[in-house]
Amino acid sequence: MFRNYIKIASRNLLKQKVYSFINIFGLAIAIAFCILIFLFVRDEVIHDSFHQKADRLYRVNILSKNEDGSMSPHAMTPPPLGPAFQEEFPEIVNMARFKKIGSVVNYQGQPSRESITLADPDFFKMFSFPLLRGDPQAVFEDRNSVVLREEVAKRYFGDEDPMGKVLSIKLGSRFFDFTVAGVARDIPQNSSITFDLLVSFDRIKDYTPERLLNQWTGFTTLTFVQLQRGTLATEVENKFPSFIQKHLGAVIKKYRGGDLSAYQFDLQPIRKIYLNTQVRSSYVAGSNPLYSTILAGIALLILIIAAINYMNLAIARSASRLREIGVRKVLGADRKKLMNQFFGESLFFSFISLCMGIALAELFLPAFNNFTSKKLAIGYFSDWTTLTSIVSLMFIVGLISGSYPALFLSGFRPVEVLRSHLKLGGKSKFSRGLVVVQFTLSIFLIISTLIMTHQLHYLKNRDLGIRGEQVVIIPTQGSPQGSQLVDRFRNELAAYNNVISLAGSNELLGNDRTYAESVVSYQEARIFAHYFFISFDFLKTIGLEIVEGRDFAREFTSDPKESVIVNEMLVRELGWDLAVGKQIKTFMGRKEPLTVVGVTKDFHFESLRTQIKPAIFYIEPRNQQEFIYVKIGPDDIPATLGLLEGTWKKNAPNFPFMYSFLDEEFHKLYRMEERWQRIIRNTSIFAILISCLGLFGLTALAIARRTKEIGIRKVLGASVAGLTRMVSMDFLKLVVFANFIAWPLAYYAMSRWLRGFAFRIDIKFGVFLLAAVLAAAIALLTVGLQAVKAAVANPVESLRYE
Amino acid sequence: MIKMKEITKFYSTGFVKTFVLRNINLNVEEGEFLTIMGPSGAGKSTLLHILGMLDSPSSGDYFFYDKPAHRLSERQLSDLHKNHIGFVFQSYHLIDDLTVYENLETPLLYKKVKGSERKGKIAEMLDRFNMVAKKKLFPNQLSGGQQQKVAVARAIIINPKLILADEPTGNLNTKEGTEVMDLLKELNESGTTIIQVTHSEKNASYGARIINLVDGWIVDK
Numbered sequence A: 001m002f003r004n005y006i007k008i009a010s011r012n013l014l015k016q017k018v019y020s021f022i023n024i025f026g027l028a029i030a031i032a033f034c035i036l037i038f039l040f041v042r043d044e045v046i047h048d049s050f051h052q053k054a055d056r057l058y059r060v061n062i063l064s065k066n067e068d069g070s071m072s073p074h075a076m077t078p079p080p081l082g083p084a085f086q087e088e089f090p091e092i093v094n095m096a097r098f099k100k101i102g103s104v105v106n107y108q109g110q111p112s113r114e115s116i117t118l119a120d121p122d123f124f125k126m127f128s129f130p131l132l133r134g135d136p137q138a139v140f141e142d143r144n145s146v147v148l149r150e151e152v153a154k155r156y157f158g159d160e161d162p163m164g165k166v167l168s169i170k171l172g173s174r175f176f177d178f179t180v181a182g183v184a185r186d187i188p189q190n191s192s193i194t195f196d197l198l199v200s201f202d203r204i205k206d207y208t209p210e211r212l213l214n215q216w217t218g219f220t221t222l223t224f225v226q227l228q229r230g231t232l233a234t235e236v237e238n239k240f241p242s243f244i245q246k247h248l249g250a251v252i253k254k255y256r257g258g259d260l261s262a263y264q265f266d267l268q269p270i271r272k273i274y275l276n277t278q279v280r281s282s283y284v285a286g287s288n289p290l291y292s293t294i295l296a297g298i299a300l301l302i303l304i305i306a307a308i309n310y311m312n313l314a315i316a317r318s319a320s321r322l323r324e325i326g327v328r329k330v331l332g333a334d335r336k337k338l339m340n341q342f343f344g345e346s347l348f349f350s351f352i353s354l355c356m357g358i359a360l361a362e363l364f365l366p367a368f369n370n371f372t373s374k375k376l377a378i379g380y381f382s383d384w385t386t387l388t389s390i391v392s393l394m395f396i397v398g399l400i401s402g403s404y405p406a407l408f409l410s411g412f413r414p415v416e417v418l419r420s421h422l423k424l425g426g427k428s429k430f431s432r433g434l435v436v437v438q439f440t441l442s443i444f445l446i447i448s449t450l451i452m453t454h455q456l457h458y459l460k461n462r463d464l465g466i467r468g469e470q471v472v473i474i475p476t477q478g479s480p481q482g483s484q485l486v487d488r489f490r491n492e493l494a495a496y497n498n499v500i501s502l503a504g505s506n507e508l509l510g511n512d513r514t515y516a517e518s519v520v521s522y523q524e525a526r527i528f529a530h531y532f533f534i535s536f537d538f539l540k541t542i543g544l545e546i547v548e549g550r551d552f553a554r555e556f557t558s559d560p561k562e563s564v565i566v567n568e569m570l571v572r573e574l575g576w577d578l579a580v581g582k583q584i585k586t587f588m589g590r591k592e593p594l595t596v597v598g599v600t601k602d603f604h605f606e607s608l609r610t611q612i613k614p615a616i617f618y619i620e621p622r623n624q625q626e627f628i629y630v631k632i633g634p635d636d637i638p639a640t641l642g643l644l645e646g647t648w649k650k651n652a653p654n655f656p657f658m659y660s661f662l663d664e665e666f667h668k669l670y671r672m673e674e675r676w677q678r679i680i681r682n683t684s685i686f687a688i689l690i691s692c693l694g695l696f697g698l699t700a701l702a703i704a705r706r707t708k709e710i711g712i713r714k715v716l717g718a719s720v721a722g723l724t725r726m727v728s729m730d731f732l733k734l735v736v737f738a739n740f741i742a743w744p745l746a747y748y749a750m751s752r753w754l755r756g757f758a759f760r761i762d763i764k765f766g767v768f769l770l771a772a773v774l775a776a777a778i779a780l781l782t783v784g785l786q787a788v789k790a791a792v793a794n795p796v797e798s799l800r801y802e
Numbered sequence B: 001m002i003k004m005k006e007i008t009k010f011y012s013t014g015f016v017k018t019f020v021l022r023n024i025n026l027n028v029e030e031g032e033f034l035t036i037m038g039p040s041g042a043g044k045s046t047l048l049h050i051l052g053m054l055d056s057p058s059s060g061d062y063f064f065y066d067k068p069a070h071r072l073s074e075r076q077l078s079d080l081h082k083n084h085i086g087f088v089f090q091s092y093h094l095i096d097d098l099t100v101y102e103n104l105e106t107p108l109l110y111k112k113v114k115g116s117e118r119k120g121k122i123a124e125m126l127d128r129f130n131m132v133a134k135k136k137l138f139p140n141q142l143s144g145g146q147q148q149k150v151a152v153a154r155a156i157i158i159n160p161k162l163i164l165a166d167e168p169t170g171n172l173n174t175k176e177g178t179e180v181m182d183l184l185k186e187l188n189e190s191g192t193t194i195i196q197v198t199h200s201e202k203n204a205s206y207g208a209r210i211i212n213l214v215d216g217w218i219v220d221k
Ligand SMILES: Nc1ncnc2c1ncn2[C@@H]1O[C@H](COP(=O)(O)OP(=O)(O)O)[C@@H](O)[C@H]1O
Pocket: A420, B011, B013, B018, B020, B038, B039, B040, B041, B042, B043, B044, B045, B046, B047
C-alpha cells in the first residue's frame, strides 16, 4: 500500500513540476530559516553550560534598595567579600574574584592595547577552561605569572614556545614584567566569561591602595563561588543576613540609616547570567532574551507563510484529487487510510524540503555566522537536540500542511465527489483567507523595513550641532605623557596646513555611557548638567557654534579658573534671558562661583534616543586630557593620519596609536538598530518571495481551471486586456484587502519602536502607500504574466483540450 | 440478497424538497441480472448509489444480506466495498496517476491480498481482457473502451458478489459496448449478481428483469 502512495506522490511531484517546486522550495527556504534561528536561539539558551561544574557555580550579586523600596541587582561586589565568604561559609569550596582592566602590553618594544583579566587562583579549578600548557593548580603560585589565551599567545609568539617568555604589562601607571606560565585553549563561543591575558588577582595591589582594597563600600569586582556538591544555593543565602550585619553593618548605619534590608546578596547560577538583562556588568557578555523571542517569532511567521503555500496548493489541486478520493472510497478505503495517505504524502514532501532546507542552511551558515558574530554549526550527531528538533520540525510542517486534504477532503462522501463537479481550487474562502494572511504579514514587514530605514537615515544625517566629519579622535590611554600630549601635538603640528585645529577633552563625544553629571545651582534653582573638561580651541575643533558671548581664550587668564560656557538647554532650564555674566555654582570641580562667558548652540553628545541635556564646559585645569581631537583638512587624509601617528610615536612610544573619526563614533551608536533593520529587511524579502511563490501557483491553477471559460469568453469577443484584468483582479483584491489589515498593525508596532527615540521621524502616510504599491506591483507581476499568457492563447486549443 | 422497503430520497434546496426517489420497494435475488431504465434525471444513478451504499436514503429501510445498511459503521461499509461490491461508472473513474497495472492492484491492496497472489490475479485479469501489453500505460493513454475494460476488470478483480454498473457503455462505440456487455453477461452466468443502468434496449436485453424509473417512481410497462 505504502508503495502505491509513494508512487502517486512522486508522480504528482514530477508531473506538476511548478507546484512541486513551489511547495518544496518555499518550504525548504522556511526550514533553512528555522534551522538557522534554532541554532541561534539554542546557542543563546545553553550559554555557559559547558563548564563541568556549571550546576554548582554561582555569581554573587548585590541587591540594593532604591528610594521607592524596590531592589536593584548589581553584579559588582566589594573586593573583601570573596575571601570573607570563603572563610565563613564552609559550603563554598572555591572562590574567584574577577576583574578586567584596559591596559598596554609591551613585547620587544612593540606596545599593544590589551584587556587584562585579574582572577583568584581558584579560577581554573572552578571553570572548565582547559590549559594547553601549564598546570591549572599552580599557574598563579608565582604572582609574576600570566596565562595567555591560545590565540593571543600565537599573536605574540607565533610558532615559538610561549612558556617562560616575558611580557611587560602596565598596571596603574607602571610596567611590570610577567612570565608566561600557561596557555589556555580558546574560549568556547558560548561563554559569558572571556579573557585574553590572565594574571593573579593579587596584582590589584600594584595599582590600588591597600585602604581601598579592604573597603566594603566600593563595588568593583565580580565574585564567583563554587558550592559543595549537593548544597542548595538557598542554604547559603539563608546565612547572608547575619553576614551582612557583621560586615556591612557599619556602612549601612552610615549611609543607609541602619536599614539592614538596604542590601541583600543573591547567588545567581552561572547558566542564568547570559540572558538576564537586569544584572549587567561590562565584564561579562550578555544578551537580551527578547532577541531570541523576536527571531523565533519571525522564523515561525516564515514557516507559517510557507505552510500556507502548501495548504493552498493542496486545496487548489484537491479538485483533481477529489476524484481519486472518491474512487478509493468506492474501492473500500476508509477515512483513516485516506488520512494516512495524505499525511504520508505531505510528510514525503516535507522530507524532501527538509533535505533541501538543510542544504540551504549549510550554504547560508557562514553568512549567518558573520551576521550574528557567532560560530554556529549544525551538530547532526554531536548533540541530540538539534537532530530531534529538525526531525520534529519536519513532522510539524508535514502534519500542518497536510491537514487540509487529510482532515477535510477525506471526509467527502464518494457520491458527492464522483458526480457533482465540486470546485474548491482558488475560489475557496479558506484559501483566499490564507493568501490574505500571507500578504498581511509581508506588507507589515515591508512597512516596518521602510520606516526603520527612514529612521536610521534620519539618525545618521540629523544635524548634531557639531561638525564631526574629519575630526580625528586619539585616546591618550592614561599614558603618563597624556597631560602634555595636547600641547606637544599642538606645537609640533602647528606648521601643517592639513591640521586645521587641535584640542583636548576628558570626554568621548558620541557615546551613551554616562557622562559626568553634576548639580548646578543658580540662586535658588538647582538642575542637573553634564560637564565637559576641555582645552582651548575645543569648541572650534568640533565646530560647535557660540550663540552668545565668547569661546574660552588664552588672553583671558582667568578663564581656566573662573569661567564656564553653557549650552542653550541649560539657559532655558534656568530661565535666563541673558546668560553672559551670570554666576553659578557647581559641586564637581570647583566650589567657588563660576561666571558664564558664553553660550553654545544645543548639540547632541549622546545618541538621538535621548533628549539634549544641559551641558557645562570648563577648562581642564591640569590639562589632563583623555582624548585629543584634531580637525584635519579634506585633502590626502591618509597622509595626515600618518603625520598624526608619527607625532604619537615620538611622544608616547610605549602606547599603541589608535584613532577614530567623530562622525563614526556617532554612527556606531546605532549598530543595534542597523542590525535589526537588516534582519527585518531580509525577512520581508523572504516573506514576499515565499508569498509570491504561492500566489504564482494559485494563479496557475486558477487559470488551468478556467481555461475553458477563458476560451469561450474569447470566442464571444472578450479582449485580451479584459481577460487579463478578470483573472488578475481576483487576486489583486486580496492584496488590497491585506493592506487594510497590515496598515494599523504596522502603524502600532512602528510607533512603539519609534518611541524609543527622543528624535524621530513622523510616520508618513506615503510609506503605507508605497508598501501597498510595492506589494501590489509584485503580486501583479506574479499573476499578470500568467494571466496575459492565458488570455492571448488560441481559444480553439483550450476548448479542444477540455 | 437485497431488500428495499419504501425508500425515498429528497434534496432540500432552499425551502423546497425535491424528491428524487419515491416509495421504492425492490427485492433482488442472488444471481440476478437486473436492468434499471428510465429517462435522464429519473433517479437511476441515485438508486444505484443507494444500492451500493455510497449514498444513504432519506427514509425507508434497506437490508443487504439481511443486515440493515443504515446501521453499518464506516468500517463495515468499507469492508463491504472492498470485499463484496464492484462498481463500474459511465466515466470510468480510474486513478489518473496510476498505471493500468497499479489501478488493478489498488483494490487488492485495500483487501490486503498477499504479493504473489496479487500478481497472479492481476496477470489473470490482464490476460482475460487482452491488456497485457498496456499494463504500464496510464489511463489517459488509453481509448474510452480500453479504460472501461480496465474499470470492469478493477471491479471484478476482488470477486464481488454484486456488480453495480452505471451506464457502462455510455461513452463507448458499439463494438466496445458489446465487448463490455458480453463480459457482464459472462460474469452473471458464473454467479455474480449484476445491476445495471442503461438507456439502450439492446443492453437491457442482456438482463432477465427490467424496472422502469420515471420521476422517482417505479412504473410498470
Ligand atoms: N446533490 C444534489 N442536490 C440536488 N439535486 C440533486 C443532487 N444530486 C442529484 N440531484 C437531482 O436528482 C435527480 C436525479 O439524478 P440522477 O439520479 O443522477 O438521475 P439519472 O441518473 O436517472 O439521470 C436529478 O434531477 C438531479 O438534478
